[in-house]
Amino acid sequence: MRLPGASSRVLRQAQAPLAFARIVQRHALHTKPFDAAVIGAGITGLTAAYQLSRDPSCSKVTLYEKSSHLGGWISSEKIPVPGGGHVVFEYGPRTLRPAAPASLPMMDLVRRRNLGQLDLLGEVRSIPKDHPASTNRYIYYPDRLVRLPSVRKDGIIHTFIRMLQEPMLRDIAWSLLTEGTKFRLEPEGYLRDESIADFLSRRLSSKVVDNVVSAVFAGIFGGDIYRLSAETVLGKVRLLEKEHDSIVVGMFADSQAYDKTMAMDDFLAIESVDLEQGRTTSTFKVLKTLGSTSSVVTMQDGLGQITDTLATRLRESGKVEIVSGKEVTAISQDSKTRDLTIGFGRADAKTHNRVIATHSPWNLCQQLRNTKAGQSIPSDTIQNLTEHKDSVTIMVVNLFYTEENLVPVEGFGYLLPNSVPFEQNPERALGVIFADQASVGQDTAPGTKLTVMMGGYLWDGWTEADYPDPDTAIQMAQTLLHRHLGITATPAVARSRLLRDAIPQYTVGHLSRIDRLSQSVRRDFDKRLTLAGSWYGTLGIGVVDCIRQAYLASSYGVGSKKLGRGKGPRPWTKYDYHHWELEGGIVTSPIRFDGVSPDERKHF
Numbered sequence: 121m122r123l124p125g126a127s128s129r130v131l132r133q134a135q136a137p138l139a140f141a142r143i144v145q146r147h148a149l150h151t152k153p154f155d156a157a158v159i160g161a162g163i164t165g166l167t168a169a170y171q172l173s174r175d176p177s178c179s180k181v182t183l184y185e186k187s188s189h190l191g192g193w194i195s196s197e198k199i200p201v202p203g204g205g206h207v208v209f210e211y212g213p214r215t216l217r218p219a220a221p222a223s224l225p226m227m228d229l230v231r232r233r234n235l236g237q238l239d240l241l242g243e244v245r246s247i248p249k250d251h252p253a254s255t256n257r258y259i260y261y262p263d264r265l266v267r268l269p270s271v272r273k274d275g276i277i278h279t280f281i282r283m284l285q286e287p288m289l290r291d292i293a294w295s296l297l298t299e300g301t302k303f304r305l306e307p308e309g310y311l312r313d314e315s316i317a318d319f320l321s322r323r324l325s326s327k328v329v330d331n332v333v334s335a336v337f338a339g340i341f342g343g344d345i346y347r348l349s350a351e352t353v354l355g356k357v358r359l360l361e362k363e364h365d366s367i368v369v370g371m372f373a374d375s376q377a378y379d380k381t382m383a384m385d386d387f388l389a390i391e392s393v394d395l396e397q398g399r400t401t402s403t404f405k406v407l408k409t410l411g412s413t414s415s416v417v418t419m420q421d422g423l424g425q426i427t428d429t430l431a432t433r434l435r436e437s438g439k440v441e442i443v444s445g446k447e448v449t450a451i452s453q454d455s456k457t458r459d460l461t462i463g464f465g466r467a468d469a470k471t472h473n474r475v476i477a478t479h480s481p482w483n484l485c486q487q488l489r490n491t492k493a494g495q496s497i498p499s500d501t502i503q504n505l506t507e508h509k510d511s512v513t514i515m516v517v518n519l520f521y522t523e524e525n526l527v528p529v530e531g532f533g534y535l536l537p538n539s540v541p542f543e544q545n546p547e548r549a550l551g552v553i554f555a556d557q558a559s560v561g562q563d564t565a566p567g568t569k570l571t572v573m574m575g576g577y578l579w580d581g582w583t584e585a586d587y588p589d590p591d592t593a594i595q596m597a598q599t600l601l602h603r604h605l606g607i608t609a610t611p612a613v614a615r616s617r618l619l620r621d622a623i624p625q626y627t628v629g630h631l632s633r634i635d636r637l638s639q640s641v642r643r644d645f646d647k648r649l650t651l652a653g654s655w656y657g658t659l660g661i662g663v664v665d666c667i668r669q670a671y672l673a674s675s676y677g678v679g680s681k682k683l684g685r686g687k688g689p690r691p692w693t694k695y696d697y698h699h700w701e702l703e704g705g706i707v708t709s710p711i712r713f714d715g716v717s718p719d720e721r722k723h724f
């Protein structure tokens with residue numbers, strides 16, 4: 121499957137002669153060390169700066185962060201509890217999926233052992249696949265919690281019986297059984313994007329979409345499935361429909377196939393690391409064990425442990441300067457040297473050979489408009505950035521009760537679908553995480569820890585005046601927990617935080633917009649500016665996706681590495697990869713998914 125804007129020349133299936141490949145590579149690599157800047161110290165910026173600090177062709181890295189906190193949305197707080205011990209509250213992401221190959225860059229990052237490296241593997245906490253937090257995930261189907269089917273927990277026969285007994289699950293079972301008979305698009309229909317709701321209503325049913333699917337994507341994106349892009353978020357599943365006329369048949373066929381449908385960017389990211397002897401194999405071994413035994417992983421002190429350690433290593437490196445508490449206000453390019461100048465306020469500015477920007481498009485847009493008098497305004501880039509602005513605001517409420525087992529069920533938590541009537545969810549909550557069960561081993565104080573997430577698409581159109589203040593948000597969360605779970609106890613610790621425009625929304629047409637934006641950034645900035653992070657995802661919105669993007673941006677994006685043949689079979693060598701545009705812009709393969717043979721995937 122190709123990216124919407126990828127030209128046929130780029131995708132030509134011919135392979136350039138090896139000698140030509142070497143000439144292109146030599147030409148594209150830097151001839152002298154380069155100075156790089158990274159804007160934004162979230163997980164993407166910290167990872168990109170860390171990777172650059174280890175690249176001998178990069179002489180200096182400056183990391184700019186507007187706030188005093190490093191980590192972006194990743195924010196973990198260790199709080200002492202009255203009566204002894206502590207609890208860890210997460211205000212942003214809390215769990216990571218360890219499935220290979222998408223999480224390999226993340227694992228590569230946390231497990232590195234040598235001097236100056238992270239060495240965090242001992243701090244990783246995993247939730248085994250047979251743990252209740254893995255097998256028990258609930259949907260609030262008014263007015264009770266319905267556990268989603270789990271073959272691992274119930275076995276095939278009991279899963280089937282449960283699905284027949286429970287009305288909500290019966291709809292899922294019937295939709296899956298009849299999925300192969302449903303109408304599929306004409307081949308040209310796949311060239312157009314559609315919403316997740318449109319795609320899955322066609323394949324399953326509108327009841328399943330509203331009662332189940334809407335809840336799942338509220339949990340991941342805080343988003344509205346009637347607006348989120350199926351092409352971006354469910355690209356591989358859509359491909360299975362196209363190739364097999366059925367996603368159920370397609371999934372089964374793919375699981376049995378010799379060549380597996382996999383994302384090319386995962387392979388490019390793995391290839392971007394110059395692996396020392398044995399590191400690929402040993403990284404993969406660890407990952408394979410984690411991935412095969414765990415559903416999710418987290419860190420002993422919360423995910424902030426990764427970003428804190430990254431920041432410490434950057435400070436120790438001697439090559440990285442962290443400029444925090446200072447907002448970038450202008451970015452401009454010298455028309456002769458093509459270097460980029462980053463400005464703050466009136467007089468302060470610094471020039472760099474390469475820049476990786478990880479902050480929001482509208483913020484970047486403002487800075488590009490602030491060019492110096494006489495310099496040309498990158499109007500195509502500005503126009504494309506203004507089209508790329510959808511996001512949702514989330515209110516996170518963390519509650520800790522000294523009473524244990526307050527939740528009547530065991531599991532990860534529950535999500536609320538869009539079919540829940542207003543009276544059952546006037547707070548407009550997205551879901552509740554049973555946080556002491558979902559991140560086992562983090563807290564030393566016994567008790568019950570819960571996180572209530574509110575807002576997302578359900579607060580679309582709300583203004584600053586509509587958002588609840590922190591205390592009101594805590595009250596709202598308690599009222600909701602009383603109504604849904606019967607909890608009347610008073611929390612010993614309660615904290616809330618409003619995260620404005622926290623989750624970018626990959627709405628219908630996202631990949632085409634990304635492609636246009638990437639091309640204009642390359643053109644307007646002569647490949648010196650690279651965009652990465654959650655705003656510019658092509659596969660997913662999570663931390664693992666951001667780390668993958670940081671790997672791609674800090675290697676191919678800044679032009680310090682050129683995609684080569686690799687030391688063995690590689691999936692991209694079937695294509696004319698020498699002509700793939702990977703420098704500057706948004707780094708992503710023009711081939712999104714490909715059939716990857718066992719030989720091509722054995723190196724990770």
Ligand SMILES: Cc1cc2nc3c(=O)[nH]c(=O)nc-3n(C[C@H](O)[C@H](O)[C@H](O)COP(=O)(O)OP(=O)(O)OC[C@H]3O[C@@H](n4cnc5c(N)ncnc54)[C@H](O)[C@@H]3O)c2cc1C
Binds near residue numbers: 478
């Ligand atoms: C509530 C919530 C729950 C989530 N849960 C999960 C989860 O469980 N698992 C998962 O994998 N993902 C989860 N995510 C998604 C994940 O947290 C994000 O995708 C990821 O953290 C984004 O990282 P980033 O570095 O790309 O962006 P950010 O974290 O937004 O970092 C960008 C940085 O740029 C800085 N900045 C902005 N403007 C400027 C400027 N002008 N000058 C200098 N600096 C600037 C900002 O201050 C910020 O620090 C969740 C997100 C949220 C909000």
